[in-house]
Amino acid sequence: MTHPLAELQTYVGAARLQCYYSLWLKDNGLPHNSEAAMNKWWAPKLAFDVVKQCLLAHGHTGYDEDFPMAQRLRDVLGLQIGDGTAQIMKNIIAREATRP
Numbered sequence: 486m487t488h489p490l491a492e493l494q495t496y497v498g499a500a501r502l503q504c505y506y507s508l509w510l511k512d513n514g515l516p517h518n519s520e521a522a523m524n525k526w527w528a529p530k531l532a533f534d535v536v537k538q539c540l541l542a543h544g545h546t547g548y549d550e551d552f553p554m555a556q557r558l559r560d561v562l563g564l565q566i567g568d569g570t571a572q573i574m575k576n577i578i579a580r581e582a583t584r585p
């Protein structure tokens with residue numbers, strides 16, 4: 486039960502650093518399309534994974550609509566669509582990586 490939480494905390498820390506790195510690139514006038522796209526596909530997926538694990542950790546209680554986790558799951562799923570989908574972000578990363 487605790488190991489998934491430890492794993493996700495690790496990933497959240499890494500995603501946060503990736504975001505800071507992208508912002509640092511932008512603040513310094515450096516190219517950041519690829520890094521921004523990495524944040525935009527990974528962080529929403531990670532948010533979904535975190536909420537899903539929270540829901541599962543609470544069993545039936547987590548699934549119950551009396552608790553907010555099912556609604557949170559739907560909320561963070563919207564982030565995987567609303568700010569640009571993962572497929573489009575990966576297209577951007579691949580385009581940048583293969584730019585001649």
Ligand SMILES: Cc1cc2nc3c(=O)[nH]c(=O)nc-3n(C[C@H](O)[C@H](O)[C@H](O)COP(=O)(O)OP(=O)(O)OC[C@H]3O[C@@H](n4cnc5c(N)ncnc54)[C@H](O)[C@@H]3O)c2cc1C
Nearest residue numbers: 560562563564565566567568569570571572573574575576
């Ligand atoms: C909660 C929410 C909030 C939103 N907020 C805003 C907002 O504030 N402002 C705004 O302008 N829009 C907003 N949107 C709209 C959102 O930007 C679009 O829904 C999103 O860009 C996907 O476009 P689409 O729905 O037309 O899907 P489509 O373009 O029809 O895509 C359908 C599927 O095909 C995939 N796909 C499409 N093209 C490719 C490709 N070339 N290569 C690989 N896969 C591909 C997509 O990844 C997706 O999985 C929001 C949507 C949601 C759900």
